[in-house]
Amino acid sequence: MPIHDQGYRRYGGGRGRRGHGWAVIAAAGLRTFLARRVFLGLLLASWLPVIVRAVQFYAVVNFPQASVLAVTPDTFRQFLDQQTNFVFFMTVYVGAGLVANDRRANALQIYLSKPLTRSDYVCGKLAILATCLLMVTWVPAIVLLILQAVFAGNFTFLRSHVYLMPAITVFSALQVLSVSAAMLALSSLSKSSRYVALLYAALVFFNIAIFGILRFITGDTSLSWISLPNDLAQIGDAIFRVPLRFATPWPVALLMIVALLVVSGLILERRVRGVEVVA
C-alpha cells in the first residue's frame, strides 16, 4: 500500500491573527519546563524562603516575643536579595539552552520560515525565561505582601508603605529583564547549552571577583559599577529607599544595566537569523 493512501486534506478552518507568534513560543516553552521535575524542584526550593518569611509574619502578629522580627520595607528588600541565588540557578537551567539548543538543531530556519519576525522569536524566548524568573522573585514577594495583610488583619502596613508594591514590581522587572536579556544573548553565541551555562557562571563570578579585588586595593566601593550584580543591588536599594550599599551613584548603576540591555540586543540582532552567512 502506498504510504500516501492515508490522504492529505486541504485545511478549511480559520487562522489566528498574526503577531501572536511570541505567545505561542512562550507558552510552548513554559509547558516544556513545567513538565520537567528538575524545574519543579528548583521552583519548589525557591519558595522555601517564602514559607520561612510567612512563619515570621505570623509570629510577629501573634507572639509579642517575636516583635524583634517586625516586618519593615527592608524585610522585602532582604527577601529579594535572598532570591538572587535562585535567580542565578533558574537563569542557568532555563536560559542556557533557549537559543543555543535551537541553533544546534537548526531550528531557527524552521521558526523564521513561519510568519514570525526575529523580534517575535526573541520576545517569545525572553518571555519564557522572564516568566520563570518572575515566579521566583515578583510572585513570591507579592504573595508575602498579601500574607502580611492577611495575618495582620488590616492594611496599616501596606497603607504606610504604599510604595512597596510598585518597588517590588519595578525592581523585579529590572532584574528579570536584564538577567534574561544577558542570558539570551549568551545563549545565542553558542550551540552548546552547557558551554553557555559555564560562560554565564564564569562571567558572574569573574565580575564579582574583580570588584572584590579592586575593593581590597582601593579600599572603597566606588568601582562597584563594574559588577552587574552589584549594579542591580545598588538600584534595588535606591528603589526600596534603603541606604545604598556602594559608593557608586545609582544612576551610574542604571546606566550600566541599560548598556547591558543594548549590548544584549545587538548580539541577538546579529545572531538570530534564518541563515548563517559566513562571507
Next chain:
Amino acid sequence: MFDTSDAPVVTLEDVSVAYGRSPALKNVTTSFAAGAVGLLGPNGAGKSTLLKVLLGFLVPERGRLRVLGLDVAEAALEIRARVGYMPESDAHIPGMNAVSFVAYCGELAGLPRVDAMQRAHEVLYYVGLGEARYRNVETYSAGMKQRIKLAQALVHDPDLLFLDEPTNGMDPKGRDEMLELIRDLGHNKGLNLVLSSHLLPDVEFACDHVVVMDKGAVVAAGPIVALKQPRGQVFELRVKIPAGELDGFLDRLRAAGIECHATDEDVMRAFVPGEGGARDLFAIAAAEHVQVRHLRPSVPTLEDVFAKAVGEE
C-alpha cells in the same frame, strides 16, 4: 487561496545576491509556473540561496521578487503564512516528540491549537510517520527526519511548498516513497511546489516544469516535455579511436554543432541538430578516420537538457 491558473507562483526580476564578495545569484530573471517545478542545478549553483531569498532569510542586493503575487520585500510575513519550507539540513525543535513538533509548527503558522494538533496527526500519517509520531524527533533516522521536515512544512496547508533537497540521506526505498509523496502533492492535491535538487531523476519524476541553474544564473527553464522535445536527434554513440585523439574528434563534432557528452558507461550521448541525423555522424567519423562501433537512436532525457544547459561534457 492563490489562483492556480496560468499565473506564475514565483517571479524574479534581475535578482542579485552575494555572500560578502562572492556572488551567489547573478541578475536572475525567471518565473516558476503553477504546479510542480524542479529547481535543478549542480551543488553551488545557487538553488538554496534562491529559496532563502524567496523566504526573506537573505536580502538581495538588487531585483524584485514576487511569491504568490506578493512582493517579498513588502509582505514577507504574509508570504510565509502561505508557504511551507522544508530545509536542506536537519532541522527540528529540540526536546519535542513528532506530533508536538508538527503541531507547534502549525500553531506558529497561525493555526488554532486544537486544529494544529489534528492537522499534525493527519500529516504525520500522510508522510508515513503515523506509528512513530510519539517518538522524540532526535531519535529519528535520517529518512524519518526528512519526512518530518515535510510534515512541518505541510501542517498549515500552504499554497506553495519549497522543498530543498528532500531526498538527501534517504535509502532507495525511502527516496522512492518521498518522491511519490511529492508527486502526489503536486499532481493530485493541488499544491504548488518548487523542488530544489541536483538529482535529475528526482525532478523528472516529480515535476512538470524545470528551472536549471548554474553558477548563480538560470541557464534553462520551461516545461520538461518541451525542453526534452528534440530539435534534432539524440544518439548513443561508441567509437574506436586511438588514444589521445578523442578530444580532437569531440571538437570536430562540436564544430559541426553536435553536442556530445559522456555517460556513466563507455558510450556517449550525441545531440545532432537538424535533419541529418546518423548520416552527419557517420560522415564526420569517416572524415576523422574514427570507427563507429555502436550507434543507436535514443530518447532525449532531462539529463541531456541539463548537460546542454550547464555545458558539461
